[in-house]
Amino acid sequence: MKHLEKSMSDLSGFDVLVVGGGNAGLAAALSAIEGGAKVLLLESAPEWFRAGNSRHTRDLRCMHDAPTRVMSGAYTEEDFYKDVLSVTQGKTNEHLARMTIRASTECTDWMGSYGVRFQKALGGTLQLGRTNAFFLGGGKAMMNAYYDAAERVGIRVVYNAEVIALNVKDGEFQSVTALIDGVSTEVGAKALVVSSGGFESNLEWLKEAWGPMADNFLIRGTAYNKGKVLRCLLDLGMESISDAKEGHMVAIDGRSPKFDGGIVTRLDCVSLGVVVNNKGERFYDEGEDFWPKRYAIWGRLVAEQPDQVGYSFIDSKAMGKFMPTLFKPYEANTIGDLAQQLKLPVDVVEATIQAYNAAVQPGTFNHEILDDCSTTGLKPAKSHWALKLDKPPYYAYPLKPGLTFTYLGLMVNDRAMVLRKGGERTKNIFAAGEIMAGNILGMGYAAGIGVTIGTVFGRIAGREAAMQALHPKGTSVVVQEVAIHAAR
Amino acid sequence: MLPAELLEEGQHLMAVCNSCRYCEGFCAVWQSMETRSIFEEKDLNYLANLCHNCSECYYSCQYSPPHEFAINPPKTFARLRAYTYELYAWPRPMATAFHKNGLKVTLLMVLILVAVMSSASFLLGGRLFMTVHDGNFYKIVPHMVMSVAFAVVGTFSALALLIGFLRFWRNVGESHSTLASPGAIATAAKDIFTLVNLDNGGDGCSYPKEKSSEALKWFHHATFYGFLSCFIATTLGAFYYFVLGQHGAPAFTSLPVIFGTIGGLGLIVGPIGLWIMMQRRNEEIVDKSQNGMDLSFIVLLVAISISGLLLLVLRQTAAMGSLLLIHLSFVMTLFLSMPYGRFVHGIYRSGALLKWSLERSRQKKVKAPA
Ligand SMILES: Cc1cc2nc3c(=O)[nH]c(=O)nc-3n(C[C@H](O)[C@H](O)[C@H](O)COP(=O)(O)OP(=O)(O)OC[C@H]3O[C@@H](n4cnc5c(N)ncnc54)[C@H](O)[C@@H]3O)c2cc1C
Ligand code: HEM
Numbered sequence: 001m002k003h004l005e006k007s008m009s010d011l012s013g014f015d016v017l018v019v020g021g022g023n024a025g026l027a028a029a030l031s032a033i034e035g036g037a038k039v040l041l042l043e044s045a046p047e048w049f050r051a052g053n054s055r056h057t058r059d060l061r062c063m064h065d066a067p068t069r070v071m072s073g074a075y076t077e078e079d080f081y082k083d084v085l086s087v088t089q090g091k092t093n094e095h096l097a098r099m100t101i102r103a104s105t106e107c108t109d110w111m112g113s114y115g116v117r118f119q120k121a122l123g124g125t126l127q128l129g130r131t132n133a134f135f136l137g138g139g140k141a142m143m144n145a146y147y148d149a150a151e152r153v154g155i156r157v158v159y160n161a162e163v164i165a166l167n168v169k170d171g172e173f174q175s176v177t178a179l180i181d182g183v184s185t186e187v188g189a190k191a192l193v194v195s196s197g198g199f200e201s202n203l204e205w206l207k208e209a210w211g212p213m214a215d216n217f218l219i220r221g222t223a224y225n226k227g228k229v230l231r232c233l234l235d236l237g238m239e240s241i242s243d244a245k246e247g248h249m250v251a252i253d254g255r256s257p258k259f260d261g262g263i264v265t266r267l268d269c270v271s272l273g274v275v276v277n278n279k280g281e282r283f284y285d286e287g288e289d290f291w292p293k294r295y296a297i298w299g300r301l302v303a304e305q306p307d308q309v310g311y312s313f314i315d316s317k318a319m320g321k322f323m324p325t326l327f328k329p330y331e332a333n334t335i336g337d338l339a340q341q342l343k344l345p346v347d348v349v350e351a352t353i354q355a356y357n358a359a360v361q362p363g364t365f366n367h368e369i370l371d372d373c374s375t376t377g378l379k380p381a382k383s384h385w386a387l388k389l390d391k392p393p394y395y396a397y398p399l400k401p402g403l404t405f406t407y408l409g410l411m412v413n414d415r416a417m418v419l420r421k422g423g424e425r426t427k428n429i430f431a432a433g434e435i436m437a438g439n440i441l442g443m444g445y446a447a448g449i450g451v452t453i454g455t456v457f458g459r460i461a462g463r464e465a466a467m468q469a470l471h472p473k474g475t476s477v478v479v480q481e482v483a484i485h486a487a488r
Numbered sequence: 489m490l491p492a493e494l495l496e497e498g499q500h501l502m503a504v505c506n507s508c509r510y511c512e513g514f515c516a517v518w519q520s521m522e523t524r525s526i527f528e529e530k531d532l533n534y535l536a537n538l539c540h541n542c543s544e545c546y547y548s549c550q551y552s553p554p555h556e557f558a559i560n561p562p563k564t565f566a567r568l569r570a571y572t573y574e575l576y577a578w579p580r581p582m583a584t585a586f587h588k589n590g591l592k593v594t595l596l597m598v599l600i601l602v603a604v605m606s607s608a609s610f611l612l613g614g615r616l617f618m619t620v621h622d623g624n625f626y627k628i629v630p631h632m633v634m635s636v637a638f639a640v641v642g643t644f645s646a647l648a649l650l651i652g653f654l655r656f657w658r659n660v661g662e663s664h665s666t667l668a669s670p671g672a673i674a675t676a677a678k679d680i681f682t683l684v685n686l687d688n689g690g691d692g693c694s695y696p697k698e699k700s701s702e703a704l705k706w707f708h709h710a711t712f713y714g715f716l717s718c719f720i721a722t723t724l725g726a727f728y729y730f731v732l733g734q735h736g737a738p739a740f741t742s743l744p745v746i747f748g749t750i751g752g753l754g755l756i757v758g759p760i761g762l763w764i765m766m767q768r769r770n771e772e773i774v775d776k777s778q779n780g781m782d783l784s785f786i787v788l789l790v791a792i793s794i795s796g797l798l799l800l801v802l803r804q805t806a807a808m809g810s811l812l813l814i815h816l817s818f819v820m821t822l823f824l825s826m827p828y829g830r831f832v833h834g835i836y837r838s839g840a841l842l843k844w845s846l847e848r849s850r851q852k853k854v855k856a857p858a
């Protein structure tokens with residue numbers, strides 16, 4: 001009880017409350033301090049596990065009209081928007097997307113001013129040096145810099161503080177209930193920023209959305225994004241965006257841990273071989289397009305297979321042509337032995353590979369282009385990089401769906417203000433990051449855009465929340481854009 | 489052969505890091521790692537010596553403990569380094585003794601040397617406590633005796649270090665012929681003299697604690713250049729004696745004294761700074777079994793400099809004889825222990841930097857396909 005009283009009195013008097021300490025939350029908290037507010041940040045994870053999925057990131061996508069210190073060439077608004085349109089197949093809010101794209105030009109400098117460091121241009125393992133800026137040391141280094149900055153500027157950070165309920169009256173936020181070190185605590189503030197991620201770590205909710213197959217999903221990032229704040233706000237009558245089954249899901253090594261496996265569980269060999277399900281049958285064109293473009297559909301493809309597993313078979317010719325893997329592949333001198341090791345129906349697998357080998361047409365293999373190595377008369381076809389599996393030893397990697405993050409979120413306007421059902425604005429509730437990424441990503445994904453959305457909306461949310469808290473009657477600086485949005 | 493458990497630890501580290509690569513901007517280790525897909529003992533031994541123990545990667549790592557992958561690059565590399573120090577040393581048992589009981593072995597050596605020298609001095613006429621008004625310590629230990637003794641010990645030490653270096657060079661998969669690469673040597677020299685791998689893109693390193701700091705680099709520069717300066721002073725001293733025939737005590741304004749003084753000060757400030765940082769460093773990244781070896785090296789360097797500077801100040805007093813004897817014992821101990829103690833880190837790190845500079849001119853990355 002004493003503890004409770006202490007933490008309650010401790011945590012009163014703040015202007016802005018930020019819930020969730022990932023990239024979006026820290027951007028919001030720092031920007032609220034810039035706006036003169038007193039800021040409290042509640043983070044559900046213990047200190048080491050802070051910064052949710054942001055801890056696992058590597059880069060962010062930024063528009064730039066000329067080379068910068070950290071990115072090569074130019075990546076214009078139109079280039080960027082075209083990429084967004086193509087990955088989302090038009091399921092985006094053009095106004096918010098373009099606003100994010102334009103604001104992304106400032107991101108690296110702003111992050112840099114808080115000590116976030118970037119690799120020099122042209123560095124980077126992937127060929128994304130033009131469109132993306134890479135954090136020196138990755139996302140955890142970035143978040144460490146942010147947290148150091150937060151401490152310097154006087155943001156109060158509380159770990160082990162999970163928000164489980166919200167008190168909102170007539171679209172006006174009053175307080176939250178948080179479990180702080182397990183003790184239920186009421187925390188109020190003048191404005192609220194929610195940046196607590198999607199619901200990817202909430203296995204029950206995933207099951208609700210996907211059915212029993214969700215039991216076989218692996219969660220690539222944090223175990224703490226349970227979507228409790230999102231659920232509360234939706235239940236309180238906020239407008240939702242996107243859909244519970246939308247999100248970023250890729251095929252990763254089936255041996256990965258349930259949570260937090262992160263980047264190292266990726267497998268990049270699909271397009272170099274043949275993928276079968278646990279019946280031993282192929283189910284999709286492995287060579288449809290370049291791997292980075294197809295990376296994000298294979299999670300769903302595998303999810304649709306029995307038991308949500310797949311097996312990528314390659315032969316010795318493919319070894320060394322893709323990024324090294326965390327887990328060693330299964331290995332055997334015949335396809336049959338390999339299938340046996342994997343407990344797959346040996347004769348079906350052998351027949352599948354034989355049929356595939358027989359269908360492979362002569363061509364000139366080149367993994368850098370959409371080459372002319374394809375199959376004929378095979379269903380499904382393999383349209384590029386189709387080489388016979390004929391050089392032992394043979395290798396196989398098991399695949400499972402790996403969920404990165406979910407898109408079902410809160411609808412916001414360009415002030416990052418959460419909207420109620422019917423489009424009416426809330427008074428002092430703002431959202432940033434995964435929890436509202438669905439406004440821009442109705443579906444699909446462009447590498448690095450998660451952090452971009454979090455940074456841009458985090459900054460806006462923090463600034464607007466500070467303004468709302470300190471000058472509740474004042475007008476916002478982005479009136480014009482609000483008008484545009486209202487016309488939507 | 490690398491103990492199986494250490495080999496496994498090293499290979500696990502590389503499996504995680506090489507499929508992650510987030511640290512590639514920090515230092516040469518990661519860039520060199522990316523050119524490999526298989527990590528055998530020779531690769532681990534090389535990368536471990538290429539690591540400058542700045543710890544930046546540890547704090548940036550989403551897979552360090554308590555994550556179940558539980559990797560700890562600086563600590564694993566430190567453990568591997570200690571193993572290589574023993575592997576390359578000639579004769580090897582000496583290194584084992586130093587690694588296990590660095591401080592005791594060092595003190596024992598100093599004591600034996602003091603005992604031997606003072607009894608020798610007594611036998612030769614007991615001039616040990618005589619005041620020498622012109623400060624010429626060759627009146628205490630005849631120049632011939634000193635030269636011969638140090639020539640023998642110095643040659644032995646240099647030979648042992650050379651053998652160690654060549655063992656390292658072959659062990660990490662290079663041949664003697666690749667040593668003759670002036671361009672690569674020049675690049676490596678630049679990396680060595682600037683300690684560029686402690687920069688991590690400009691902000692220093694996470695040592696002794698997480699917060700970025702350049703202290704390690706600057707204290708090391710003081711140590712390293714202090715050592716070089718003392719080396720130059722000694723060489724000049726010999727030059728003055730043998731070539732210029734100046735047999736008296738060098739003047740306070742002479743080059744040997746100036747270099748010696750600057751070097752001595754560097755070798756006090758630097759190692760003490762490094763020692764203070766060692767006290768503060770994060771225990772999680774430390775291979776504690778090496779503390780004795782580290783400490784004995786630092787104690788020796790500081791003891792040499794303090795006794796050397798005292799000798800300069802008190803060279804016209806009665807204390808000079810005993811000070812000289814102690815100073816010489818320290819120096820002699822350093823020479824004898826160099827091939828077996830922490831000093832070799834400089835040799836193998838330099839070797840690793842040379843290999844890295846050769847690799848840069850040879851290889852291309854194993855890149856992710858488009
Ligand atoms: C392996 C992996 C790699 C990725 N790589 C990239 C990349 O390179 N570039 C990119 O742009 N995107 C990448 N992403 C996506 C990216 O991580 C996210 O889009 C982005 O980090 C989201 O930031 P956020 O702040 O909204 O959420 P998070 O960083 O997940 O932060 C949410 C925080 O809220 C806390 N929280 C949750 N619920 C509560 C609650 N009820 N109360 C209090 N706190 C709560 C969580 O503990 C967490 O710290 C990657 C994702 C993964 C999993
Ligand atoms: C020649 C190249 C050299 C390089 C690249 C180098 C590099 C380093 C680095 C990176 C460290 C810190 C990490 C660690 O704890 O191991 C270190 C520590 C140290 N170095 Fe060096 N060094 C070199 C030569 C020398 C020399 C010549 C001396 C002194 C004569 C010296 C004395 C020390 C001391 C005292 C420490 C700290 C204590 C310890 O770790 O033992 N170094 N060196």
Ligand code: SF4
Binds near residue numbers: 506508512545549550
């Ligand atoms: S130390 Fe950690 S973050 Fe760095 S490359 Fe290795 S696994 Fe990745």
Ligand code: SF4
Binds near residue numbers: 511514544562565
């Ligand atoms: S030098 Fe620093 S960044 Fe590089 S491996 Fe060693 S501890 Fe890690």
